[in-house]
Amino acid sequence: MRVVIAEDSVLLREGLTRLLTDRGHEVIAGVGDADALIKTIRELADDGALPDVVVADVRMPPTHTDEGVRAAVRLRRDHPGLGVLVLSQYVEEQYATELLAGSSRGVGYLLKDRVAEVREFVDAVVRVAEGGTALDPEVVAQLLGRSRKQDVLAGLTPREREVLGLMAEGRTNSAIARQLVVSDGAVEKHVSNIFLKLGLSPSDGDHRRVLAVLTYLNS
């Protein structure tokens, strides 16, 4: 997997590079601000060497506000095949909504703290690189909490809510099964129940599933 990292803190940039390299991935560039990121990706795309995934910090110079999110949205628009994982010190539901607008293919939004769980973090990067989704549990919680269809969600059992949350994070059925220590079949049953209760027709693709859930929750 070929990765480009955009992070203004040298400490974290090097840490991320080491972490991904250690897991056998290739970090082809590390930049410190959003303009440099967009320029690097454009040059790589011109050479036909677009990376698989970009890991970008939300706050970068010069304004230290939401450069990372804006760059991510632009990159996703310009290069549909590119996976973009945004790291943030805080969870802002607004950023998640902006990132997910249009499509949830190859997009991720995680708290920086998640890098501590090395295995899970690298899994998330890989998932985004392969066109999947990685949403932070806190983002999912916020999106679920904000939903105006609370009465419909209230119809779900606690277990089904749990499964819905994990689904929204971008996990596959088998990953959910591992996490909850149940069989794949049990998860499949929960998922079809959820779709049934929310009035959605079941579909097989992971990301389409997330998109359906989020679109539904945000409607």
Next chain:
Amino acid sequence: MATAYGPYGPGAEPRGSFAAALRAPFGGRVWREFLYLLVSLPMAILFFVYTVTMIALGAGLLITFLGIPVLGLALAGCRGLGSVERARARALLGLEVAAPEPVRPRSGKDGRPRTGPLAWVGAMLKSGASWRHALYALLHLPWAIFGFVVAIVLFCCGWGLATYPLWRWTFSAFGEQPGIQVWGDHNGSAFYLDSPLEITATCAVGVVVLLLTPPTIRGLTAVDRLMVSGLLGPSRLATRVWELESDRGTVVDTAAADLRRIERDLHDGAQARLVALAMDLGLAKEKLEEDPEAAARMVDEAHGEVKLALQELRDLARGIHPAILTDRGLGPALSALAARCTVPVTVTVDLPHRPAAAIEGIAYFTVSELLQNISKHSGARNAGLDVWRAEDRVMLQVTDDGRGGANTSAGSGLAGLAERLDAVDGILIVHSPPGGPTTVTAELPWR
């Protein structure tokens, strides 16, 4: 202050010197003030007649619905004439008086200011400033008459008698008498000023009157100044409210900027370091079984990171509020601050007891910023810090022997500091000629 309340505005000449007193009758200032007093009379008559007529008309019409609007218009006219008076005082007396607070209709039930002519008239009638303008019109007329008469008499007598020797010949040429007749009766006995001694004495009296004219005219216009600034300016309350509003803005901005700075420091410093630490430990955990040596190295690095993070947190906390300031007060806190400065600083703190915590905090950060400036910009070899109490003020003085040239021009760090001090009724005075030495004095209220 928006208004100069003192009797003498900017441009007051030095007094008390004999040479200055001799020059005064020929100075531009006395002529401007004389002109002011001359124009005062027609202006005062116009203002008085207008005000009395319109207010009487309005009051008379109060029994109909027309009375209130007419009164409103009368007061609006008074305000207009008042602005002419302020302009006249500005041009001839050099007195800067700000316009009074504008007429603002009260907020309606929905919280928005009401609009429409009725609301405007109501606000005009309720506005104290409008009625003070009318009062000025009434009080100013008698004073303008008095001032006009005194000024004319002094000028005519002074210049006339002082130049008497030059024009005495007109009496014999045209008036069939040898000079000014001091007294006389029908029997033909009379006393004329015609001997050389009498002429000299007359001339001397004229010179004395001329010398007395400038201070007298100054005294007369001093009353005018008081009337204009007291009755035609913004009320002191309004002025103070305006000052406080602007101060509050500064305080809020400063607080917001401080919070942003703290957030940035946290985000870029300790928080980033902790994330890196979590990452290192996460990697170490993964490695623990397959490669214990690498894991040990990572734990070692993580240990270093923790210490750095602690150091950064400590610095940050000190930047928010140093513990030693709370515990021990300004003296020890400032000594600690001076010890961290790259330039040797001699510290003298002489305070009878501790001021309020807020004042201590501001004093501390003022000194902190000034010492930082010295380290960064001055190139000084030695610096001094003195803190003492003068009546109800805390005085801070920071001196250095650096290259000087510091100023409080807009946008500089010192300008920001001056603004922050101003917000608590403090003052910052910078004396920094190019080439140095620099002395920065800050004054804070003792609370």
